[in-house]
Amino acid sequence: MTRIALVVSDVDGTLLTKDKVLTERAAKAARELREAGIAFTITSSRPAIGMGFLIAPLQIDLPVGPFNGSSIVSPEMRPLEQSLIPADAAERSVDLLHQRGIDIWLFTADAWLTRNPDGDYVPNEQRAIRADPTIIGDFAPYLSSACKIVGASRDFDLLARCEAEMRELLGSEATAVRSQSYYLDITPPGRNKGTFVTAMARRLGIALDQVATIGDMHNDVAMFEVSGLSIAMGNASDDVKSKARRVTTSNQDEGFANAMEMILAENAQG
Structure with a gap:
């Protein structure tokens, strides 16, 4: 397996529980990615104002992708690229x-x-x-x-x-x-979570097959399609699961942390 250099995660239904809680195990898994030299960021249908509270606990230092990746915002919530609906x-x-x-x-x-x-x-x-x-x-x-x-x-x-x-x-x-x-x-047209993933890979100078993505809904399929490793949550529909290379447990059963631990273990094996 190609070593993963970047993980891009969805937020709701993936990183957070159904009660919108970031568990300590999920936060720890994201921090361990950084410690292992794997970049990490998030993209979501949320507006930028709804993503800022995740920056510190996840130690995110890359831009994030609100509005389904159609905008790119710095970790300080400063717009870097913004698209509008005509x-x-x-x-x-x-x-x-x-x-x-x-x-x-x-x-x-x-x-x-x-x-x-x-x-x-x-x-x-x-x-x-x-x-x-x-x-x-x-x-x-x-x-x-x-x-x-x-x-x-x-x-x-x-x-x-x-x-x-x-x-x-x-x-x-x-x-x-x-x-x-x-x-x-x-x-906005022509922008989605897949274009956000592509922009982040370009920013880091890595190939898309070195990117892992994880999500649970139809809007996550666009990033599944461009990444080397795609992981669907256990709470995803069968249709979404069919578009991913792997399936983890649900967001109520630490599916994000389980997937990150799998990536860390496989990277360590070389």
Whole structure:
């Protein structure tokens, strides 16, 4: 096996438990990667404001990839590269979600905007990203500065159907993919977790086959496709697992730590 020089991890459903907790064993495993000379960073559908609390416990010194990797942000949360959804595509995304009765969130580089403070998943997002939404009456003034638009719904089948509709509606103008069974993310075109992984490998001057990626959702498949070693979480769907080279245990059973310990052991064997 090619020695791993960089690990890129998803956050929710992978690095964190279902209660959004970073376990001590997971944090220790990430730190041990650094001690072994293996670079480590994270990419997530989260906004940058929801990733900063992980930097210190994981000792991350590389850029991170919020908004499904469509932006690149320094460990100090300073934007290095930022892509936006074209305003017309953002408007059509919002219109379709509204027509389907799906709760809508819009994220700019530094704000979370919603028209509905009582949406089903607002408390979940507040707990996850450790920030509160800004309540607005109209998305129109913000469509030209949208880093991500989210449709949130308890009707998982509706959201899956809307994902297909959104992809047909937007074509190559934006990316539409579910980051959770209850979240449909619309992000800038041509950028995803795979392009983030490629950018990090280029930054470090290493080949992509020296990169390991780990995740649990459909938006993680883009990074599975470009990395030498791809690992799906035990809590991933069978479809996502089929896209990875290996499967670890679930995020409730230290799947991230188990996978990192496997990488460390195999690297040590040469």
